[in-house]
Amino acid sequence: MPTELVIKDLHASVQGKPILQGVSLTISQGEVHALMGPNGSGKSTLAYTIAGHPHYEVTGGDILLNGESILGLAPDERAKAGLFLAFQYPTAIPGVSMANFLRQAVSAVRGYTDRAKQAVTAGGGAKPIGSELMPMREFRKELTEKMERLHMDAAFARRYLNDGFSGGEKKRAEILQMAMLEPKIAVLDETDSGLDIDALRVVAEGVNSLIGPHLGVLMITHYQRLLNYIKPQFVHVFYNGHIVQSGGPGLALELEARGYGWVREKYGEPMVGQEKA
Ligand SMILES: Nc1ncnc2c1ncn2[C@@H]1O[C@H](COP(=O)(O)OP(=O)(O)OP(=O)(O)O)[C@@H](O)[C@H]1O
Numbered sequence: 001m002p003t004e005l006v007i008k009d010l011h012a013s014v015q016g017k018p019i020l021q022g023v024s025l026t027i028s029q030g031e032v033h034a035l036m037g038p039n040g041s042g043k044s045t046l047a048y049t050i051a052g053h054p055h056y057e058v059t060g061g062d063i064l065l066n067g068e069s070i071l072g073l074a075p076d077e078r079a080k081a082g083l084f085l086a087f088q089y090p091t092a093i094p095g096v097s098m099a100n101f102l103r104q105a106v107s108a109v110r111g112y113t114d115r116a117k118q119a120v121t122a123g124g125g126a127k128p129i130g131s132e133l134m135p136m137r138e139f140r141k142e143l144t145e146k147m148e149r150l151h152m153d154a155a156f157a158r159r160y161l162n163d164g165f166s167g168g169e170k171k172r173a174e175i176l177q178m179a180m181l182e183p184k185i186a187v188l189d190e191t192d193s194g195l196d197i198d199a200l201r202v203v204a205e206g207v208n209s210l211i212g213p214h215l216g217v218l219m220i221t222h223y224q225r226l227l228n229y230i231k232p233q234f235v236h237v238f239y240n241g242h243i244v245q246s247g248g249p250g251l252a253l254e255l256e257a258r259g260y261g262w263v264r265e266k267y268g269e270p271m272v273g274q275e276k277a
């Protein structure tokens with residue numbers, strides 16, 4: 001059975017301000033969905049709420065992974081359950097190399113860290129049995145393989161995470177992280193600022209090389225252009241905190257041609273803080 005992420009009539013607030021107003025969406029492993037909508041409509045809020053960011057409070061509805069609510073799970077537990085969120089604005093962590101960071105992340109998601117903790121508890125807490133981290137040789141081998149597959153230079157893994165990264169390099173780092181974590185469902189939130197055509201291509205080629213029966217993607221984007229490279233089966237229009245229309249790839253072309261003006265005419269004035277469509 002493919003893994004299924006079901007978002008059910010989701011309502012969420014940020015700092016007491018209601019943003020998500022009844023989002024319903026199902027994403028299965030193997031499917032690519034694009035979510036498009038005007039600035040401030042709540043797309044990133046949806047992404048952060050799925051990831052379990054503490055600033056986003058769910059006030060109604062549910063998020064289910066294979067039938068089980070994930071609302072009670074912390075972000076790292078959601079990652080272990082197979083969710084991946086690429087942040088729109090990833091933070092820099094100077095002093096931590098990409099490789100180091102990835103080894104930590106992969107070890108946590110694959111359970112090495114937990115198993116080491118259990119071993120410590122079982123052994124009376126004296127000495128850790130087994131390592132908290134994925135064995136170095138195994139990790140290195142996998143990292144090298146995946147970087148080759150993504151056509152990334154090996155030197156990139158020695159860079160400090162996001163420290164002085166260009167927009168394109170940040171995207172590369174994100175894609176590499178996704179390749180290493182092997183999520184079942186990934187939520188990718190793209191901003192239209194700072195991504196040149198090369199960075200777009202990096203995202204597109206990376207995502208395309210990872211797409212397959214084992215990965216479901218929710219691609220949040222402003223770019224019709226990106227969708228020329230990544231072919232979604234489903235396109236959703238997000239407005240005023242919920243999905244107002246869903247369709248096939250043709251819907252993205254329609255948005256490109258017509259903008260969001262018609263959405264506003266059809267679905268009313270934007271909520272406070274949302275840019276005029
Ligand atoms: N941490 C926060 N504190 C206060 N308001 C917030 C916070 N996060 C989001 N909001 C508000 O929620 C609304 C939706 O923002 P969100 O970032 O989800 O929109 P978006 O659709 O992703 O926009 P964009 O296309 O510009 O990325 C905006 O009015 C925004 O100001």
Ligand SMILES: [Mg+2]
Pocket residue numbers: 043044045088189
């Ligand atoms: Mg956003």
